[in-house]
Amino acid sequence: MTIDVATGIVRILKQEGVGWVSTFPVCRVNNALGREGVPMLMMRDDRYAVAVADAFSRITAGSRIGVATFQGGVNAAGMQYAYAGMAQAYEDGSPVLCITDGVPAGASGNSQYDVASAMKTVSKWFGYLDRPERTPELMRRAFTMLRSGRPGPVILAIPNATATYDETADPYRPVKGWKSAPDPADVRAAVDLLLRARNPLIYAGEGVIYAGASEDLKALAELVNVPVITTLKAKGAFSENHPLFVGVRGDQVAHYLNKSDLILAVGSSLSPGRFSHGIPDAATKTIIHCNVDELHINKMYPTAHAVIGDARLTLQALRQEVSDRTSGAGRAAGDVAAEVKAARDQGLARYRQVMNSDETPINPYRVYGDLMEVLDLRNSFVTHESGNTRDQLSTVFDTLIPRGFLGWGNVSTLGFSLAAAIAAKKAFPDRASVAVTGEAGLGYMFGNLEVLLREKLGITVVHISNGGFAGYGPGFWGPGHDPFTHRVLGPNEVDMSKVIGSLGFHTERVGEPAAIIPALRQALDVNTSGRPAYIEFICCQYPVYGQWVGRGEG
Ligand SMILES: Cc1ncc(C[n+]2csc(CCOP(=O)(O)OP(=O)(O)O)c2C)c(N)n1
Numbered sequence: 001m002t003i004d005v006a007t008g009i010v011r012i013l014k015q016e017g018v019g020w021v022s023t024f025p026v027c028r029v030n031n032a033l034g035r036e037g038v039p040m041l042m043m044r045d046d047r048y049a050v051a052v053a054d055a056f057s058r059i060t061a062g063s064r065i066g067v068a069t070f071q072g073g074v075n076a077a078g079m080q081y082a083y084a085g086m087a088q089a090y091e092d093g094s095p096v097l098c099i100t101d102g103v104p105a106g107a108s109g110n111s112q113y114d115v116a117s118a119m120k121t122v123s124k125w126f127g128y129l130d131r132p133e134r135t136p137e138l139m140r141r142a143f144t145m146l147r148s149g150r151p152g153p154v155i156l157a158i159p160n161a162t163a164t165y166d167e168t169a170d171p172y173r174p175v176k177g178w179k180s181a182p183d184p185a186d187v188r189a190a191v192d193l194l195l196r197a198r199n200p201l202i203y204a205g206e207g208v209i210y211a212g213a214s215e216d217l218k219a220l221a222e223l224v225n226v227p228v229i230t231t232l233k234a235k236g237a238f239s240e241n242h243p244l245f246v247g248v249r250g251d252q253v254a255h256y257l258n259k260s261d262l263i264l265a266v267g268s269s270l271s272p273g274r275f276s277h278g279i280p281d282a283a284t285k286t287i288i289h290c291n292v293d294e295l296h297i298n299k300m301y302p303t304a305h306a307v308i309g310d311a312r313l314t315l316q317a318l319r320q321e322v323s324d325r326t327s328g329a330g331r332a333a334g335d336v337a338a339e340v341k342a343a344r345d346q347g348l349a350r351y352r353q354v355m356n357s358d359e360t361p362i363n364p365y366r367v368y369g370d371l372m373e374v375l376d377l378r379n380s381f382v383t384h385e386s387g388n389t390r391d392q393l394s395t396v397f398d399t400l401i402p403r404g405f406l407g408w409g410n411v412s413t414l415g416f417s418l419a420a421a422i423a424a425k426k427a428f429p430d431r432a433s434v435a436v437t438g439e440a441g442l443g444y445m446f447g448n449l450e451v452l453l454r455e456k457l458g459i460t461v462v463h464i465s466n467g468g469f470a471g472y473g474p475g476f477w478g479p480g481h482d483p484f485t486h487r488v489l490g491p492n493e494v495d496m497s498k499v500i501g502s503l504g505f506h507t508e509r510v511g512e513p514a515a516i517i518p519a520l521r522q523a524l525d526v527n528t529s530g531r532p533a534y535i536e537f538i539c540c541q542y543p544v545y546g547q548w549v550g551r552g553e554g
């Protein structure tokens with residue numbers, strides 16, 4: 001059977017279980033998607049097209065691959081804009097598939113912007129489909145990259161979507177994805193170190209979520225009686241009401257990072273970026289680094305010992321080894337849980353206090369506390385924005401299930417929260433989905449709000465409306481870290497609830513703390529019938545949150 005490349009790609013996507021594709025036109029594969037009956041979620045710009053697909057892959061931990069299409073080729077305006085979305089996906093290691101038109105044979109060197117070299121800087125793999133009969137081969141490679149090893153974006157450029165090939169010559173079979181198990185000798189050596197340590201600490205990264213290893217993490221932590229911290233992106237990998245959970249950031253996390261003599265890092269790059277911890281006195285600590293590949297081993301810190309393999313298989317192997325060595329008894333080392341509780345109570349006291357604050361303008365922590373009260377934390381999704389909402393929510397928001405909260409952004413691109421909330425709704429239609437943003441994130445979202453109405457996506461946007469870029473203003477960090485670029489029109493000058501309400505959203509403007517819970521309840525209720533909501537909370541500027549250890553002011 002002879003088919004064209006675009007149709008071949010779409011049929012393969014269907015075989016791979018792709019149920020919808022996000023897009024911003026134009027891309028020649030789109031017409032084949034339409035003809036073959038694959039729904040398209042049309043975003044209002046290319047960056048969001050990528051970001052929604054990226055977030056879908058993250059939220060489903062790669063079990064369902066998000067796919068985006070956008071404009072490429074010689075007229076690569078879409079790709080130039082999508083670059084921001086791809087860079088974010090690459091930075092955070094998200095397995096998203098991007099498909100674009102390729103520069104046709106004979107047209108290379110035509111434009112100033114070099115598509116291939118640009119895309120190579122933001123992808124795990126860039127494929128160029130130079131012959132139509134290579135369609136199954138390149139798609140196989142793409143899905144192998146997406147489903148195996150270290151997660152990251154893959155991009156396919158299709159220079160001639162109407163070229164034809166024989167579909168039966170190389171029949172496509174879905175790619176399973178493969179995992180690697182750690183070397184047993186490395187597991188034994190890791191357990192030697194772990195059982196000798198006096199104050200070990202588990203440092204869990206997003207690899208635990210991608211490996212579906214939350215239960216295995218819990219089982220190991222309990223067996224060895226070791227406290228756990230998670231990275232921002234792994235928030236929720238370990239249930240945050242567990243007695244061994246220390247936190248993501250804040251004084252109690254600093255305390256444990258400082259005091260630890262051994263760090264068992266699992267599924268984390270251990271890269272002290274802007275939104276993660278440094279390891280204090282790393283040279284004096286023993287770092288066991290469990291990772292899916294070697295990229296991050298001995299990267300920023302000396303690795304005492306590495307265990308390379310899938311996080312789940314690694315955690316299982318470590319647990320088995322500990323169990324064998326200790327006749328199933330594990331490692332008993334005092335009342336760790338009571339110490340964790342005391343450290344948490346102390347570290348979180350100042351935030352718990354403001355979660356009950358009756359002050360006006362509203363303290364943002366009051367909104368977060370009330371949000372936790374209103375949501376079913378086992379059946380909802382919340383995400384933050386770049387800015388104070390990230391820093392504050394990652395300090396206090398109790399996350400009970402993996403991806404009940406999405407922490408994101410080794411480098412955090414403003415506006416991603418809307419994409420994440422959309423993706424969460426697509427992944428789990430029955431869960432409430434909430435994006436918490438400041439004014440900067442909201443600014444990025446505006447063009448895309450129409451999508452929620454058109455697609456009947458019942459999502460709530462919570463706006464912590466404080467009239468400025470709160471972390472940047474004067475008076476907080478001595479003279480302020482960016483005092484000249486801090487103020488924007490605030491709630492006294494613009495009524496955003498009217499602006500967004502006239503689009504068709506359910507909106508409310510809340511100035512009184514007592515009105516927070518009713519407003520949230522109503523928004524979530526309206527969401528269940530597919531209507532999006534925007535709630536503006538008139539808040540004070542309160543740039544107070546848990547610090548990253550060794551990262552200055554955050
Ligand atoms: C695309 C992009 N550009 C610039 C930044 C830098 N940045 C981070 S937060 C922020 C302002 C946040 O202000 P706001 O949304 O009002 O939140 P608040 O801190 O007041 O809660 C800026 C400009 C970024 N994260 N992403």
Ligand SMILES: [Mg+2]
Nearest residue numbers: 438439468470
């Ligand atoms: Mg603000």
